Amino acid sequence: MSDIILEMKNIDKDFFGVKALSNVNIAVKRNEIHAICGENGAGKSTLMNILSGVYPYGSYSGTIIFEGKEVTFKNIKDSEKEGIVIIHQELALVPYLSIAENIFMGNEQGGKAIIDWNKTRSKAKGLLEMVGLSENPNTLISSIGVGKQQLVEIAKALSKDVKLLILDEPTAALNDEESNKLLGLLCGLQEKGITSILISHKINEITKVCNSTTIIRDGQTIETIDRAEITEDRIIKGMVGREIVDRYPKRDSNILETVFEIKGWNVFNPENEHEKVISDVSFHLKKGEVLGMAGLMGAGRTELAMSIFGKSYGQKISGEAFINGKKVKLNSVGAAISNGIAYVSEDRKNYGLILINSIRENITLPNLSKISERGVINQNLEIRESETYRDKLKIKTSGINQLVASLSGGNQQKVVLSKWIMSEPDILILDEPTRGIDVGAKYEIYQIINELASQGKSIILISSDMPELLGMSDRVYVINEGRIVEELNEGELSQENIMRAILRSSREAS
Numbered sequence: 001m002s003d004i005i006l007e008m009k010n011i012d013k014d015f016f017g018v019k020a021l022s023n024v025n026i027a028v029k030r031n032e033i034h035a036i037c038g039e040n041g042a043g044k045s046t047l048m049n050i051l052s053g054v055y056p057y058g059s060y061s062g063t064i065i066f067e068g069k070e071v072t073f074k075n076i077k078d079s080e081k082e083g084i085v086i087i088h089q090e091l092a093l094v095p096y097l098s099i100a101e102n103i104f105m106g107n108e109q110g111g112k113a114i115i116d117w118n119k120t121r122s123k124a125k126g127l128l129e130m131v132g133l134s135e136n137p138n139t140l141i142s143s144i145g146v147g148k149q150q151l152v153e154i155a156k157a158l159s160k161d162v163k164l165l166i167l168d169e170p171t172a173a174l175n176d177e178e179s180n181k182l183l184g185l186l187c188g189l190q191e192k193g194i195t196s197i198l199i200s201h202k203i204n205e206i207t208k209v210c211n212s213t214t215i216i217r218d219g220q221t222i223e224t225i226d227r228a229e230i231t232e233d234r235i236i237k238g239m240v241g242r243e244i245v246d247r248y249p250k251r252d253s254n255i256l257e258t259v260f261e262i263k264g265w266n267v268f269n270p271e272n273e274h275e276k277v278i279s280d281v282s283f284h285l286k287k288g289e290v291l292g293m294a295g296l297m298g299a300g301r302t303e304l305a306m307s308i309f310g311k312s313y314g315q316k317i318s319g320e321a322f323i324n325g326k327k328v329k330l331n332s333v334g335a336a337i338s339n340g341i342a343y344v345s346e347d348r349k350n351y352g353l354i355l356i357n358s359i360r361e362n363i364t365l366p367n368l369s370k371i372s373e374r375g376v377i378n379q380n381l382e383i384r385e386s387e388t389y390r391d392k393l394k395i396k397t398s399g400i401n402q403l404v405a406s407l408s409g410g411n412q413q414k415v416v417l418s419k420w421i422m423s424e425p426d427i428l429i430l431d432e433p434t435r436g437i438d439v440g441a442k443y444e445i446y447q448i449i450n451e452l453a454s455q456g457k458s459i460i461l462i463s464s465d466m467p468e469l470l471g472m473s474d475r476v477y478v479i480n481e482g483r484i485v486e487e488l489n490e491g492e493l494s495q496e497n498i499m500r501a502i503l504r505s506s507r508e509a510s
């Protein structure tokens with residue numbers, strides 16, 4: 001048996017004349033964890049879609065050799081038959097079906113036309129044990145968090161007799177603890193003889209678990225680096241094409257008076273009026289300030305932000321909001337926007353974007369008044385404005401008329417950011433703004449945050465990436481179980497202080 005399990009040679013792929021991949025070469029050794037790194041839009045997902053038959057043989061050029069023989073997949077089923085299973089960047093589970101139903105969808109257990117539910121459930125149970133997920137197989141997907149959903153995806157892959165597992169940014173939406181669990185699981189699968197390809201923008205994860213790393217830039221392979229030589233700096237340099245010395249650009253903070261204040265804020269679960277999600281939260285935000293909100297996944301930060309943003313989450317919301325000392329009612333998204341608040345959602349697919357529209361339409365949607373004259377959209381202005389943001393945020397696209405659905409994940413995120421920055425809010429709430437975004441683009445987003453702050457705008461930054469939160473914030477609130485449990489000022493900002501506050505408050509609660 002050769003020690004190379006997969007080779008992709010001279011792969012070329014274009015979309016309607018636009019080159020996504022050109023002459024890409026990659027060789028994956030049997031039983032290794034092989035990383036693929038590259039900026040947003042570099043072509044990582046496209047390459048994996050070719051490998052797994054999503055883009056069928058004939059729609060690309062080049063050769064794929066798997067287990068020593070050339071393969072020409074016409075669809076995903078073909079690649080799965082050979083033991084190649086892909087877990088896509090955007091999870092593909094059906095929210096209103098159970099865990100067990102999702103695991104065996106398309107691979108139903110039982111005889112002809114009859115599903116054997118006992119078998120389905122007991123097999124599902126075994127698979128869930130393998131991935132370390134202690135949930136009842138009958139639980140609905142919609143009622144478990146993303147971290148657990150990711151594990152269900154892996155369980156689903158394992159139900160298919162997998163030899164090569166492809167994970168496209170599996171940890172993008174996970175916190176450190178969940179990510180570590182998932183990476184540990186990958187190492188466990190490696191011991192069982194499974195080879196994996198891992199795409200991730202979290203470079204520290206790559207240096208931690210991967211045996212080798214292939215870097216792709218602008219649709220071309222730059223190099224493959226072995227474990228012994230992998231360093232974060234080398235990966236970044238390969239991806240971006242230049243060195244990035246300081247990951248968090250400096251800002252000279254000029255923090256002025258309080259512009260926004262929340263007092264005694266309470267929110268209940270929209271599906272269960274007895275479950276309090278946010279308890280008696282009070283906080284303030286100053287002009288020119290970047291205010292961080294730290295907490296574990298599920299701490300309530302998104303719920304807090306969305307409930308403030310025109311009650312877009314929750315029920316029985318009570319409490320007071322003040323802007324520049326004046327009491328305001330934020331009863332609808334419209335009211336929040338007209339009070340100068342904008343919220344960039346962590347969940348771009350559901351709240352942030354209209355996928356079947358173009359970049360241009362998405363960016364200008366909440367800003368129609370800015371590009372209209374007497375109620376009519378001025379198309380030239382619309383084009384000019386969208387072009388400005390395309391340049392500013394370096395959105396990688398064939399043009400502003402490209403549909404958002406066909407952009408790479410990270411570039412979709414930049415479109416969401418553009419649309420809200422264009423609305424020039426006084427208070428910008430950014431919820432996990434750099435999730436799934438490459439290091440170079442992160443840097444650009446940090447610079448935009450700094451620029452907004454120095455113009456006197458105020459930013460609330462929700463982030464699970466602790467170095468980012470600490471690198472960018474002037475002040476941090478720690479949130480745990482729906483309450484603010486700590487306020488950390490300059491000089492007190494550290495990972496230890498955040499974790500200590502979370503642990504202390506969890507202990508007090510139990």
Ligand SMILES: Nc1ncnc2c1ncn2[C@@H]1O[C@H](COP(=O)(O)OP(=O)(O)OP(=O)(O)O)[C@@H](O)[C@H]1O
Pocket residue numbers: 015019020038039040041042043044045046047089396397398406407408409410411436
């Ligand atoms: N269906 C499509 N139609 C047109 N262009 C596409 C399509 N899918 C991808 N592209 C383009 O191909 C290029 C590569 O995209 P791809 O999704 O592979 O990037 P990626 O490396 O996975 O990025 P990310 O890190 O943001 O997920 C991008 O420029 C993207 O806009």
Ligand SMILES: [Mg+2]
Pocket residue numbers: 044045046089168408409
């Ligand atoms: Mg991708």
